[in-house]
Amino acid sequence: MKKRILTGDRPTGRLHLGHYVGSLKSRVELQDEFEEFILIADVQALTTHFEHPELIHDSIYQVAIDNLSVGLDPEKTTIIQQSMIPSIAELTMFYSMLVTVNQLSHNPTIKTEAKNYGYKEMTYGFLGYPVSQSADITFCNAHLVPVGEDQIPHIEMTRKIVRKFNDLYHTEIVEPEYKLSSVGRLCGIDGNAKMGKSLGNAIYLSDSPEEIVRKVKSGVTDTNRISVKIPGNPDVCTIYKYHQAFNAEECPNITSMCKNAQIGCVACKKLLAEKLNSILEPIREKRAYYESHIDEVKQIVSEGTKKANAIGNENIAKIKEKMHVVM
Numbered sequence: 621m622k623k624r625i626l627t628g629d630r631p632t633g634r635l636h637l638g639h640y641v642g643s644l645k646s647r648v649e650l651q652d653e654f655e656e657f658i659l660i661a662d663v664q665a666l667t668t669h670f671e672h673p674e675l676i677h678d679s680i681y682q683v684a685i686d687n688l689s690v691g692l693d694p695e696k697t698t699i700i701q702q703s704m705i706p707s708i709a710e711l712t713m714f715y716s717m718l719v720t721v722n723q724l725s726h727n728p729t730i731k732t733e734a735k736n737y738g739y740k741e742m743t744y745g746f747l748g749y750p751v752s753q754s755a756d757i758t759f760c761n762a763h764l765v766p767v768g769e770d771q772i773p774h775i776e777m778t779r780k781i782v783r784k785f786n787d788l789y790h791t792e793i794v795e796p797e798y799k800l801s802s803v804g805r806l807c808g809i810d811g812n813a814k815m816g817k818s819l820g821n822a823i824y825l826s827d828s829p830e831e832i833v834r835k836v837k838s839g840v841t842d843t844n845r846i847s848v849k850i851p852g853n854p855d856v857c858t859i860y861k862y863h864q865a866f867n868a869e870e871c872p873n874i875t876s877m878c879k880n881a882q883i884g885c886v887a888c889k890k891l892l893a894e895k896l897n898s899i900l901e902p903i904r905e906k907r908a909y910y911e912s913h914i915d916e917v918k919q920i921v922s923e924g925t926k927k928a929n930a931i932g933n934e935n936i937a938k939i940k941e942k943m944h945v946v947m
Contacts, residue, residue, distance in 0.1 A: 628659030
């Protein structure tokens with residue numbers, strides 16, 4: 621049997637190129653090697669968007685479409701709506717008995733995200749979402765979780781929880797491993813270290829060709845290069861970072877031309893926009909299909925959730941029996 625891999629997205633809007641580079645592309649590559657589960661984490665999204673649940677609801681199927689449009693095959697990959705999996709909620713509660721508030725408040729990712737969101741005080745849900753994330757991973761006994769470096773503390777916490785839980789109750793929950801992304805985080809088109817929906821610096825998978833051109837034109841380049849005749853420095857150019865991520869085969873030539881003042885920023889941006897549009901065109905075609913067949917998308921999520929519930933219900937029944945939490 622194939623090992624099981626689990627990853628997912630918070631449905632707080634459509635997905636962008638940062639998601640594509642960081643996870644979506646690898647999901648397509650991994651779906652033949654693993655039994656793949658994609659979790660649409662609508663409950664986790666409430667930890668930061670609890671005042672706007674309508675945004676989360678509207679985004680669930682848009683996120684599903686983004687995953688399908690990049691090439692995920694619903695015959696190979698199971699797409700799940702988190703809030704419809706009762707076993708995740710039960711495991712979250714069980715796990716929370718084993719984790720201290722001190723452990724959570726010292727989690728480096730929690731501290732960083734709280735700072736990014738400007739939280740002086742954290743809600744119970746926000747502070748405890750690594751526990752919920754542990755339940756997400758283990759309700760189906762996932763063996764592997766693809767993550768960026770900032771998520772490693774969460775996986776380590778999951779492993780500790782699982783070990784403690786198994787030792788205490790003699791359960792057989794799989795202790796997951798993490799698969800570290802080999803691709804670094806894609807910066808925003810404005811040069812900000814993070815590409816984000818709320819920062820207004822994202823290029824979305826669903827953007828039109830015209831929007832791609834407009835956004836690339838606004839991209840930050842070498843600020844010291846005020847004339848085409850002045851040699852540029854690709855190392856400080858945001859547009860060049862995008863060339864590295866999406867146009868690697870042309871990078872040596874672009875580097876040479878830039879450093880020797882043989883290409884200007886306008887022409888360089890034009891090359892990038894053309895490359896991005898060539899990558900996104902087949903994705904747009906699939907998106908157009910699924911947007912006009914939304915009932916098919918809902919069926920895919922419904923069937924995936926049904927499959928996940930069968931697995932989760934069987935696992936939670938075994939766990940509760942070991943815990944003597946039965947009628």
